[in-house]
Amino acid sequence: MTERELVIVGGGPAGMAAAVSAYRSGVRDILLLERDQFLGGILNQCIHTGFGLDYFKEILTGPEYADRFIKEVENIKEIEVSLRSFVVGLTKDKELTVLKPGVLEQIRAGAIIMATGCREKTREMIHIAGSRPAGIFSAGLAQKLINIEGLLPGTEVVIVGSGDIGLIMARRFNLEGAKVKAVIEIQDKTRGLVRNIVQCVEDFDIPIYYRHKIVKIHGNERITKVSVVKVDDRFEAIEETRFDIDCDTLLVSVGLIPENELIEMAGVAMNKKTNTPVAEGLNRTSIPGIFVCGNAFKVYDLVDAVSKDSIEAGRMAAEYLGGAA
Amino acid sequence: MKKKLVCIECPKGCVLSVEIEDGKVVSVTGHQCPKGEKYAFNEIENPLRILTSSVLAEGMALKMVPVRTDGPIPKEKLMDAMKEIKEIRVREALRPGDPVRKNFLGLNVNLIATRESLVRVYKK
Amino acid sequence: MAWGGSKNPFPITMQKTYDVLIIGAGVVGASIARELSRYRLNIVLVEKEEELAFGVSKSNSGIIHPGTQVSPRSLKGRLCVEGNRLIRRVSQELGVDFKEVGELIIAFRKEEIDRLNELKKDAELLGVPKLQIVDSSWLREHEPNLSHEAVAALYAPTAGILSPYRLVYDMAENARKNGVGIFTKQKVIKIISMGRKEARNKPLFEVTTSEKTFQARYVINAAGLFADEVSALVGVNDFTIRPRKGEEFILDKKREHLTNHLLFPLPSKTSKGILVIKTADGNPMIGPTAQDIEDKEDLSTSDDGLNKVLAGVRRMIPSIAADDIIAYFAGLRPVAGEDFIIRHEKDVLGFINVAGIQSPGLTAAPAIALLVCRILKENGLPLRKKFIFHKERKKTIHLFDIPLDKTRKLVQQDPSYGDIVCRCEMVSSKEIKDAIARGATTLDGIKFRTRAQAGRCHGGFCTSRILKILSSATNTPLTQVTKKGCGSEIVKEERGK
Numbered sequence: 001m002t003e004r005e006l007v008i009v010g011g012g013p014a015g016m017a018a019a020v021s022a023y024r025s026g027v028r029d030i031l032l033l034e035r036d037q038f039l040g041g042i043l044n045q046c047i048h049t050g051f052g053l054d055y056f057k058e059i060l061t062g063p064e065y066a067d068r069f070i071k072e073v074e075n076i077k078e079i080e081v082s083l084r085s086f087v088v089g090l091t092k093d094k095e096l097t098v099l100k101p102g103v104l105e106q107i108r109a110g111a112i113i114m115a116t117g118c119r120e121k122t123r124e125m126i127h128i129a130g131s132r133p134a135g136i137f138s139a140g141l142a143q144k145l146i147n148i149e150g151l152l153p154g155t156e157v158v159i160v161g162s163g164d165i166g167l168i169m170a171r172r173f174n175l176e177g178a179k180v181k182a183v184i185e186i187q188d189k190t191r192g193l194v195r196n197i198v199q200c201v202e203d204f205d206i207p208i209y210y211r212h213k214i215v216k217i218h219g220n221e222r223i224t225k226v227s228v229v230k231v232d233d234r235f236e237a238i239e240e241t242r243f244d245i246d247c248d249t250l251l252v253s254v255g256l257i258p259e260n261e262l263i264e265m266a267g268v269a270m271n272k273k274t275n276t277p278v279a280e281g282l283n284r285t286s287i288p289g290i291f292v293c294g295n296a297f298k299v300y301d302l303v304d305a306v307s308k309d310s311i312e313a314g315r316m317a318a319e320y321l322g323g324a325a
Numbered sequence: 326m327k328k329k330l331v332c333i334e335c336p337k338g339c340v341l342s343v344e345i346e347d348g349k350v351v352s353v354t355g356h357q358c359p360k361g362e363k364y365a366f367n368e369i370e371n372p373l374r375i376l377t378s379s380v381l382a383e384g385m386a387l388k389m390v391p392v393r394t395d396g397p398i399p400k401e402k403l404m405d406a407m408k409e410i411k412e413i414r415v416r417e418a419l420r421p422g423d424p425v426r427k428n429f430l431g432l433n434v435n436l437i438a439t440r441e442s443l444v445r446v447y448k449k
Numbered sequence: 450m451a452w453g454g455s456k457n458p459f460p461i462t463m464q465k466t467y468d469v470l471i472i473g474a475g476v477v478g479a480s481i482a483r484e485l486s487r488y489r490l491n492i493v494l495v496e497k498e499e500e501l502a503f504g505v506s507k508s509n510s511g512i513i514h515p516g517t518q519v520s521p522r523s524l525k526g527r528l529c530v531e532g533n534r535l536i537r538r539v540s541q542e543l544g545v546d547f548k549e550v551g552e553l554i555i556a557f558r559k560e561e562i563d564r565l566n567e568l569k570k571d572a573e574l575l576g577v578p579k580l581q582i583v584d585s586s587w588l589r590e591h592e593p594n595l596s597h598e599a600v601a602a603l604y605a606p607t608a609g610i611l612s613p614y615r616l617v618y619d620m621a622e623n624a625r626k627n628g629v630g631i632f633t634k635q636k637v638i639k640i641i642s643m644g645r646k647e648a649r650n651k652p653l654f655e656v657t658t659s660e661k662t663f664q665a666r667y668v669i670n671a672a673g674l675f676a677d678e679v680s681a682l683v684g685v686n687d688f689t690i691r692p693r694k695g696e697e698f699i700l701d702k703k704r705e706h707l708t709n710h711l712l713f714p715l716p717s718k719t720s721k722g723i724l725v726i727k728t729a730d731g732n733p734m735i736g737p738t739a740q741d742i743e744d745k746e747d748l749s750t751s752d753d754g755l756n757k758v759l760a761g762v763r764r765m766i767p768s769i770a771a772d773d774i775i776a777y778f779a780g781l782r783p784v785a786g787e788d789f790i791i792r793h794e795k796d797v798l799g800f801i802n803v804a805g806i807q808s809p810g811l812t813a814a815p816a817i818a819l820l821v822c823r824i825l826k827e828n829g830l831p832l833r834k835k836f837i838f839h840k841e842r843k844k845t846i847h848l849f850d851i852p853l854d855k856t857r858k859l860v861q862q863d864p865s866y867g868d869i870v871c872r873c874e875m876v877s878s879k880e881i882k883d884a885i886a887r888g889a890t891t892l893d894g895i896k897f898r899t900r901a902q903a904g905r906c907h908g909g910f911c912t913s914r915i916l917k918i919l920s921s922a923t924n925t926p927l928t929q930v931t932k933k934g935c936g937s938e939i940v941k942e943e944r945g946k
């Protein structure tokens with residue numbers, strides 16, 4: 001069992017900001033664990049602009065925003081970055097089990113900051129009836145395939161959910177030459193930023209159907225069409241309004257779920273509805289010395305807020321360690 | 326003629342009221358900063374957009390290097406820009422801000438990288 | 450194409466004439482193949498889908514039935530009880546986890562207890578052991594989440610669970626190791642019975658598929674939903690397979706300990722009812738519905754099915770909510786009639802139908818295999834045991850299943866055990882590459898063998914990596930990697946290609 005002072009799980013914007021902040025607050029032994037081969041987290045695939053207006057007073061793309069923090073982290077030798085490192089276990093005594101190529105390591109930490117971000121809600125979680133063909137993607141997966149792997153998931157796309165990720169992907173698909181046939185939104189207005197409706201949907205003349213939902217997915221091997229209906233005030237289908245939209249791709253953009261299975265494993269008190277820790281105060285959990293920051297703590301709209309929140313968490317961890325020392 | 330626009334310069338999304346005569350903007354209200362006013366003029370007379378996309382790399386640690394125009398380009402040029410982008414191959418180490426194409430499409434903006442193309446491998 | 454993966458140590462060379470050709474590589478076909486591979490025979494197994502177990506077996510609930518709820522006068526009843534005994538040894542030999550969890554058939558009214566006693570009597574006629582009627586205080590103690598309206602239950606301790614598709618893959622792998630040739634993407638389109646041509650009076654068939662032509666002395670039709678269409682190819686038309694759809698809903702693994710046994714309501718005429726199922730992977734499952742349909746390819750789920758299932762299970766476990774559901778699918782039972790049709794066709798010598806194998810087909814599979822061997826022997830096929838039969842198979846390694854010290858050792862021996870691809874189910878790139886070496890060619894094939902993509906995020910994080918691994922290991926362009934075979938390619942275009 002190795003002893004480390006501060007272990008941060010997640011090398012995205014939250015983890016990086018927390019690491020730098022902890023260092024600035026006096027912590028000198030920081031291990032930053034990231035499961036991917038690069039730092040940057042989800043920002044690496046968010047190649048659009050809209051980041052940093054508040055924090056840096058500039059309009060940046062996701063990778064540019066991440067780069068600022070990556071450079072800071074790289075310049076601080078007391079922050080040890082461990083890539084391709086995956087935390088498989090966490091206990092209430094702040095012991096982590098970490099798996100990486102060639103190594104299984106157990107670490108006891110003085111304090112832990114969880115910066116594990118979110119996963120996306122999937123088609124299954126919103127119970128869309130029909131078949132299970134190829135061609136159904138969460139918006140984030142489609143984003144990763146296009147932006148990181150250079151792969152176009154499909155050429156005739158329907159998007160369910162008008163959250164920002166879905167809208168951004170509507171534009172992205174169009175730019176790559178695909179046709180986006182519709183955005184389907186169950187509420188009467190968008191869940192995302194209005195600016196995204198303008199530059200992602202209106203710019204490309206994509207019809208957006210408010211107060212509608214998808215009731216059936218068709219297609220055996222690959223999706224061939226979706227059946228759509230208008231909904232009433234209780235979000236129930238109004239059958240007479242049913243119509244079909246041909247497509248070969250369905251993008252699901254219906255929300256994010258914080259990834260907190262590790263702290264749940266450790267016995268942290270959880271709010272079952274939001275899948276976040278019951279907050280004992282910003283970023284704290286029911287286990288002293290285990291902090292949560294960024295989207296894992298609360299789903300933020302802007303990464304600028306994540307950075308601020310994570311800086312606080314870093315400072316709190318330092319204070320905890322200072323006191324515990 | 327009056328038209329309502331939503332400004333996209335920043336996440337605030339101010340709703341602008343624009344007075345238009347003969348296709349030209351006469352007055353703008355509803356903006357909370359000068360960028361909003363400028364946006365209204367452009368949006369009616371010559372809509373501009375920043376383009377973000379990704380280009381193929383060869384021999385780099387990344388398969389795709391994300392790029393952006395460092396200034397907005399005419400909205401009607403977006404698909405031409407994409408055609409050009411699909412032809413580009415990055416073969417050298419780039420830092421965010423480094424140009425991938427100078428004076429992209431002759432539009433007086435540069436196409437710049439937004440991510441390091443050669444990425445550091447951390448050694449323990 | 451010849452099945453066996455890129456590093457197949459037993460390269461398949463086509464035989465001139467096989468002794469037995471088996472149509473359909475689901476749990477029945479694979480069981481028969483494995484059983485026959487004990488003998489000195491040339492066996493070939495053909496499957497029309499891209500991968501094995503992609504037909505009826507894919508949607509199996511994984512339940513090993515004890516032999517309750519089935520007529521004691523039926524063939525399927527006898528085979529179920531025999532199969533329940535045999536499956537324990539088979540699964541152990543193959544390294545497939547079998548868990549004896551027991552089942553409870555639950556009565557909600559005093560009048561229903563008589564029915565429980567009838568079921569108990571019938572089951573005892575079949576030889577089902579250790580049955581007992583338990584009362585509400587037993588239920589409160591052993592099934593704390595069960596509705597307090599339950600008054601009694603028939604407890605059958607010999608019910609169990611296992612992973613149905615892992616059983617098929619491991620059985621097929623063992624069969625292949627013992628010399629069985631396995632070919633996928635072979636849809637049988639014509640069968641010519643050549644009658645008795647040889648001096649030794651053995652029958653002979655020419656079986657043409659979409660790709661090849663095989664010659665075999667005996668043909669076994671284990672073609673699931675399409676068994677009637679295959680049988681018609683040799684002119685035996687006296688049964689029809691009607692698909693009966695069953696929708697099932699998978700719950701979050703966090704609710705693994707919702708129940709301790711498999712929970713059944715009292716059975717109806719057409720089905721065992723809507724159950725609360727424990728699965729070998731830990732996630733509880735609820736369902737299935739029972740709906741007769743026409744289309745043999747209609748695997749769609751419905752809002753109606755969801756509502757029926759929730760209503761059904763809430764009677765037993767009131768705390769189940771729609772929010773617990775993380776995935777769902779539908780399967781089609783191949784219904785030929787009340788019972789299994791397992792017979793040698795006297796009008797087409799050498800042709801054996803194994804049709805209408807719906808529940809308890811998985812349980813009965815090893816017994817069906819033995820029965821088919823007997824039928825073959827009775828019809829002139831000598832069964833001479835091989836000197837060397839590899840009856841055991843080394844258990845597949847799943848990191849999520851083994852203790853940490855074992856993981857540590859594995860990671861030291863092979864670093865790629867530490868390279869985690871599927872974060873939700875903790876699956877390493879080594880396990881995925883092994884699955885490909887063992888025959889997986891699709892995303893679904895990898896999912897069924899390793900559980901990668903079957904976790905909370907449904908492949909949101911791991912799909913792109915698995916795509917790349919599959920593409921590289923099978924030398925397939927990324928745009929041709931599929932979810933479940935031709936037509937289900939994941940991505941349409943690749944930049945620069």
